[in-house]
Amino acid sequence: MTQYSSNDLYDLDADLTPGEKALRDRTRAWVADTFMPHVNKSWELGVFPTELATEVGALGAFGCSIEGYGCPNIGARSYGLIMRELERGDSGLRTLASVQGALAMNAISFYGTEDQKQTWLPTMATGEHLGCFGLTEPGFGSNPGGMETIARRSGDEWVLNGEKMWIGNADVAHCAIIWATVEEPGNPKAIRGFLVPTDVKGYESSLIDGKYSLRIARTCRIRLTDVRVPESALLPGTSIGLRAPLCCLDQARYGIAWGVLGAAEGCMDEVRRYAMERQVFGRRLDSFQMVQGKLADMLTRLTKAQLMSFRLAELKDAGRLNEEQVSMAKYANVEMAQDIARTCREVLGGVGILDEYVVMRHLLNLESVATYEGTKDIHRLVLGRWLTGVQAFR
Ligand SMILES: Cc1cc2nc3c(=O)[nH]c(=O)nc-3n(C[C@H](O)[C@H](O)[C@H](O)COP(=O)(O)OP(=O)(O)OC[C@H]3O[C@@H](n4cnc5c(N)ncnc54)[C@H](O)[C@@H]3O)c2cc1C
Structure with missing residues (x-):
């Protein structure tokens, strides 16, 4: 064989x-x-x-x-x-x-x-x-279209005011992509992107303290107070509402669908090694039927997720990847990885909470991964809209 x-x-x-x-x-x-x-x-x-x-x-x-x-x-x-x-x-x-x-x-x-x-x-x-990507605001995460950050023209400059939250790398970034609403003739609430150098006057960022999850990531708030940038800071292709930022998010979600395979595999490698060596009731832990059942279920779920990611890659290279395919893979693969990390922690018993093992760190991280780039609820609404033709977000 x-x-x-x-x-x-x-x-x-x-x-x-x-x-x-x-x-x-x-x-x-x-x-x-x-x-x-x-x-x-x-x-x-x-x-x-x-x-x-x-x-x-x-x-x-x-x-x-x-x-x-x-x-x-x-x-x-x-x-x-x-x-x-x-x-x-x-x-x-x-x-x-x-x-x-x-x-x-x-x-x-x-x-x-x-x-x-x-x-x-x-x-x-x-x-x-x-660089960093400032879309989310304290009051608007799942619904970024409600954003309150505003960009107003002043002569040949733009003036930006607002607050962004949960922005990765914002305190060390050299440039920030800031999404803001712009009042334009015929398009009273257009959302446009600005490429803002972070050393400009009025740009302030601070790390968010107290995270139990994704600690090895710089997650920040940004405050924009009368930030003046020239006309050339506007990303000119971003004139069609939320489609532009969502298109970037789809690229990142594709990466998440693949990334979480690694987190799940890291947990499974560790737990298999452990269960082979750990003795309970005088026998190897992995020789018990209930443990083997858990290992088999995890491998089955992981394999389905791997197949989904490999197929997504084919669709992406063929230029046929769509939002719904990415939504399904993002939430399903993250959920797979969360379940695997949780089961691995269980199989490790007490040592599963220690930092000598990777599983607890992955388990905690995956809570953030499940939340950013669209929660499961939001991705199921995307799929629900595709299935029924009815938009049920609001
Ligand atoms: C660690 C971390 C890093 C991040 N990095 C970035 C970044 O770099 N840039 C950036 O712009 N953003 C970033 N985010 C923000 C992230 O995208 C948002 O947190 C996410 O979109 C959820 O928004 P929210 O936290 O405001 O939750 P809410 O939108 O307030 O949602 C709360 C709950 O309500 C549910 N819900 C919301 N709307 C509906 C609905 N219509 N129907 C049913 N249920 C609903 C949600 O599923 C969730 O369970 C990051 C977040 C985290 C935690």
Whole structure:
């Protein structure tokens, strides 16, 4: 019988090209050798070690799908494989890549001018410059269309005022993509994106303290007080309401659907090793039927999620990926990873709460991953609208 890797019963690895395998292995090795030795320290400090950003950039993790401007321009599956390996380390590490690449860099690439792209994308691809994506506000998360941040014209400048919440990397970013409502003739509440250098007067950011989840991510508030930027700060392609930010979010959600496979696999690897060695009632823990049942259920759920991600990659490369497919994979794969992390913690017993094991950190992180980029409720509403034609968000 062919012996497949314990997490790859359907032998999906065999479909990977040598280039994809090399990329995957390089990322996995960097995560294991460079990131993991400091993971518990970073968790304790509650911030991402930003000095590692250029090393993450060197892996090709920033702006994966962008063509030109020094960006990796790799296929959808390669992008997914990198996200999976980063999140095997920690969801905060994958979040860094999602915020930088899928959100900030894609916003510039999709909607920016040639000048904006030339100025920012090459140094963001290397990680020398960091970006953030300011959409959510204290009063508007699932419903960003209600946002109160406003941009008003003043001569040949724009003046921005408002508050953003939960914004990854905002305290270390060199540029911020700020989404704001703009009063325009014939379009009284248009939502547009602005590329704001964070050293501009009136831009303030502060880390949100007290997180029990995603601690290795810099999650911030932003306050914008009479921030004046020139006309050239507007992302000119963002003139169609929420479609522009949602399009960036879809790219990030695709990365999440792949990333959480890594978190789940990391938990399962650990629990299988543990259960093989742990003795209870005079026998190996993994020799009990109930434990084997849990392992089998986890592998089955993981395999279904892997198949979904591999298919998503084919659709993305073929230019046929749609919002509903991404919504389904985002919420279903995150839920899979949450359930697996929870079951693994249970199988580990008491030691499952210790930081020597990865599962508790993954379990806590996945609460954030389930919340950002659209909760399960929101993604089920997207699918409900597709099934029925009825919009039930409000
Ligand atoms: C760690 C972290 C990092 C983040 N990073 C970023 C970032 O970099 N940039 C950014 O812009 N945002 C970011 N976010 C914000 C994130 O996208 C929002 O938290 C998310 O969209 C949910 O919004 P909310 O927290 O305001 O919850 P709410 O919108 O207040 O939702 C509360 C509850 O109500 C439910 N609900 C809402 N609407 C409906 C409805 N119509 N029907 C049924 N149920 C509904 C939700 O599912 C949820 O359970 C981040 C969040 C976290 C936690």
